[in-house]
Amino acid sequence: MERSSMLDEAVAEHVARDGEVVPPWKAYPEIERFSIGWRMGSGEWHMMVWWRWWDSAGWDEPRRLDYFRKHQPPTQWLDWAAEAVWSPDESDDADLEHEGVRRLAAHGIGSYEEWTTWISDGQ
Numbered sequence: 559m560e561r562s563s564m565l566d567e568a569v570a571e572h573v574a575r576d577g578e579v580v581p582p583w584k585a586y587p588e589i590e591r592f593s594i595g596w597r598m599g600s601g602e603w604h605m606m607v608w609w610r611w612w613d614s615a616g617w618d619e620p621r622r623l624d625y626f627r628k629h630q631p632p633t634q635w636l637d638w639a640a641e642a643v644w645s646p647d648e649s650d651d652a653d654l655e656h657e658g659v660r661r662l663a664a665h666g667i668g669s670y671e672e673w674t675t676w677i678s679d680g681q
Contacts, residue, residue, distance in 0.1 A: 565610040579611040581629045591634040626667045633676050636668040
């Protein structure tokens with residue numbers, strides 16, 4: 559079975575069981591944000607399944623924000639969630655990361671102040 563079929567099957571299983579694919583911090587709370595666990599093994603697979611589901615959902619911005627209100631990201635995941643909602647063209651740009659986290663906070667998702675403290679403490 560090719561990878562895209564496996565991803566589609568995994569997405570269908572998650573949706574049948576949970577109605578959605580839960581975000582990575584809920585699926586694997588024991589894996590830290592920048593851990594190698596997201597680049598190999600079950601964490602990597604979950605990320606691939608999540609992105610497949612997210613990209614195929616076709617949700618508008620209000621629905622995407624609702625998802626993250628329901629599944630409040632921990633502070634260290636706020637920039638990731640902002641990228642998922644708004645998909646900036648240059649995701650490595652620190653100004654875009656800051657703007658995205660500010661926008662999330664304005665929508666009641668996370669705290670920009672806590673995120674900037676976390677960033678300045680060296681993650």
